[in-house]
Amino acid sequence: MKILYAASEATPFAKSGGLADVAGSLPKALVKDGVDARVIMPLYGDLKMRDKLEYVTNYSVPVGWRSQYCGLFKAEVNGVTYYFLDNEYYFKRRGLYGFYDDGERFAFFSRAVLETLFYIDFTPDIINCNDWQTALVPVYLNLYYRHLDKFNRIKTIFTIHNIAYQGKYGTDILEDTCGIGRRDQHIVEYDGCANFMKGAFETADKITTVSPTYAQEILDPWFSYGLDALLREKQYKLCGILNGIDYDVWNPHRDPLLPAHYDISRREGKKTCRRALMEGFGWDDDGRPLIIFVGRLTEQKGVDIMLEALERFMPDKIYALIIGSGNEFYNRKLADFEASHSASVRTVTAFSEERAHLAYAAGDILLMPSLFEPCGLSQLIAFAYGTIPVARATGGLADTVIDADSSPDGTGFLFADYSISELEAALNRALMAKEEPERWNRIVRNAMKEDFSWNSSAKEYAALYRDVITAD
Ligand code: ADP
16 A cells, blocks of 8 residues: 655654654554655745755656746655655745635645655555645645546545634635636635645545544534535535554653653653753752643643633642743733743743653643644643643544543643633642642553553554545
8 A cells, every 4th residue: 555645744853743753653553564655845945854855866846837946855764765856946834824815735745645656656545635835735636636647546545634714815826826727716715715635625525534533523623614514515525533652752651852861660750851841941849739831822722721720829829831832922821921930930922842742751741722722732742741631622632631530540630711711720630639649640650551552543444545446
């Protein structure tokens, strides 16, 4: 079975969030199970591990009425072949997204994914596309490549990692920039806009999302960002498969970014990590619980209620460390919060693998008060590091966190309503549990025992791929 996994980010090369973790670890797990899974992604200006890249060839890619250069590079990591598509005009910039021409950049990328198949010795059975950045792949495949021998049997799967980002633009982008003529524009038009994700819903053979609960939630207008009616129509081809994490990367027993190691039965190393973190942030540790947050600074992640709730534990009940990158609005909010509570709060408004790994290891409690959460990986990582999530029961958080006040197998603390007081109450419950060492120890052990490796989810993907290949 041959799978081409098209994504706008993938570890270990480029990452802004969970999509990169998934694109770096699912194909690796599939390869281990005997699937020939390869990844294709943009060659960004700040791509990591550039020395691994090998030049293959170059060709032209149609973008609307123009032709653009595309260089092809490749690398092999963890047994997985990665292809990189190079165009310096589009991708040699600082950061991955957030540019005025993102629509054009990823229309180019999506078209280039298909053009690349003329130049590599690999014809996939399935192209698994991910999020709006690759949503035009199945659209272009049907419009411009389907009649060619090489392409006529290729199936497509579109995976929604976050329905809030759809690739939505004015319809004027369609003809000149995307190269989709008037006759075909209905495929990508929705509510008077060009909507890349809608195009994938129309044209992909299957739609998946990253947890069973989110697969249900997005049928509801509250979660769907306007696409629920369409998704209900396409429900026959929609399913949810829970993400996993890569325990080669997220493992306190051998994480190279930690000053000390530990596992479920010997946890002294967690204390050493805490000491290192406390020293690093200039804290004179008096033993208060350390509450951490690691995530994108957006409304989705519940940053607003988090700061308000944490306020109620100031000045001296907890330490709080917030690591996140986002827009200027939240950067300023965090800076103000830290300035008002300089003895108890530290913030890192940047993307920092080193600090994130150390925080997961040193922390007692991870906050994930998300407004919505398609799957969430931070809570799965926190489990592995013996850090207990306090999370809102939505999406993948509801599927993975077991409330410790409701079950002896509890791995965290859940709250239902998106409100400051519910978050405060859940954090209070966690802090009370922490005061009972035996009970806390059991919760930590439960969390560290959890297995959210790709073992079972990769098999679910493989089974889905097989179904799609054999269906007609
Ligand atoms: P999302 O995909 O919505 O961003 P997830 O919880 O699925 O959220 O995945 C987030 C991933 O990105 C995790 O691996 C988390 O550790 C990482 N991450 C998020 N923000 C940062 C940051 N500022 N520095 C380092 N890692 C981060």
